[in-house]
Amino acid sequence: MINRLVIENLKHRRLRTMLSALSIGFQVTMILAVVGLSRGMLQDSQNRARGAGADIFVKPPAASAISLGGANMPEKMIEAFFIRQPRVVRAAGTLVQPIGGISTVTGVQFDDFAAMSGIRFLEGGRFKDKFDVVIDEYYAEQNMKEVGHTVRFLNTDWRVTGIIEAGKLARIIAPLATLQEITSNTGKISQVLLKLDDSKATPAVITALKNTPGLEGYSIYSVEEFVSMFSIDNVPGLKAFIYVIIGLSIVIGFLVVWLTMYTTVLERTREIGILKALGASPADIVNILLRETLVLALVGWAAGIGLSYAANAAINTLVKASLQSVIVYDWWPIVAAIAIFASLLGATWPGLRAARQDAIEALAYE
């Protein structure tokens, strides 16, 4: 009987119910989008790192595994050392340079890198001149670039000579020498990628490299170790950012439900009086309001999940070169708990106010 009253009350004020649920939905979407984006971006980085085709990543001392830039390794080490190591069949140096936001351009020796990663051109081909670049399909689509078009970064105009399939380490690939020159990193690279004759030999080669005099302090990872570092824990500030978003969501959900339930209680003062005259106890009144809140929270949660699919599709369609998002199913129960917690918290004060309402005054309320 109480459930019927709860549903009828919510149906009675459809617009308010929908708007409240939608507000809770946005709160849910906000969390799901932030977590989905964080995870999507990291997964995309992982996929691109795997797509490079290397078995081993070597980074210079003091370089963070997932840092966007920096070039502290002498390029000479490739010819002089890495390519001469047992089991190593290919070695490619890359220079990673941030070009604004979280976008980067990667400088490579095209032949070395193409042989390692197995680049496949969808359109056009490799760069020929100094200021030529190759872009991936996501970048091309998002920025509406085609072969022959010009892209501008690092205060330089670059001509697009080819569009490659996505997932090959970088979205924008430029000639290594040009990039070294215009970023004042002549002769330096950010990392070295090694390809072995058999990937099963990876642990043995890593051990050997780590024991090589002169490579102390260098970070040497297998590709799987390398991609495992792309986690929310390893990105400075990301976890704190997610916590801030969750905190904001709780506050917003709390305020929305407080306001909704407060106006509900005011509007239904007389009905609360009627219920009390019929024998409802203060606990019964609180129970009714909390059940209404629970329904709002659950409907909002479902709406939020729906909206998160929309946000996900929008991000992955419109800005897929800059941002990547995934659906985070494992967070559905977490956001449900957050939405319910914030909503029940918001309903507490209005609920108690209603429970304390004097029955006679409530019945006299116009």
Added chain:
Amino acid sequence: MNNPIIEISGLEKIYRVGDVEVPALRGVDLTVGRGEFLSVVGPSGSGKSTLFHIVGGLTSPSSGAVIVDGRDMANLTDIERTRLRRGKVGFIFQKYNLLPTLTAMDNILMARHFSGANGQPLSEQFNDLLKLLGIQHRLHHKPRALSGGEQQRVAIARALVNHPAILLADEPTGNLDTQNSDRVLSILRDLNQRLGQTILMITHNPEAAAYGHRTVTMRDGRLREE
């Protein structure tokens, strides 16, 4: 009076408005017999409604004794008064006070829910009552689809669904036209005569008051027998 259902003696109720004390009842003595139909008349502000609210357990008296069906209302906590209200008292109001979001039937079942009889089938006697009230065909409508007379008859059904010891009717015909008033009053008298339902009815209307066995008048918080 043999076997009284309500015994009130020395009843006082003082409301506090800011620092000012406003006496609503100034020493009321009243005994109502089981099965009696009592009309309470009096001008506005004379304390009629306050008397009803105390007998119905919606508020507590400031002093005096109020024994309803053997229970002294004066010394009950809020929770105990709520429990008492569930089983012993049915209310009918001038403005019907049906829950607007529920159908007539659900309004009736809601009263039953709070009495703890949720889910049990309605008694034969209650179904007869619905026939007497002439609302069986209107039970699945919401209050806004019912006329004032129908709403009040639904309210009567709701008040009686738990077979209360007393029925408190506060100006039950105040919002009704003559025809509907007569119908509601006839029903109340019928309930009293056929089922022995104890009824206390507040009214301004002397013709309505005449439906009761006895009329008492309230003035300035005191009671006077007609």
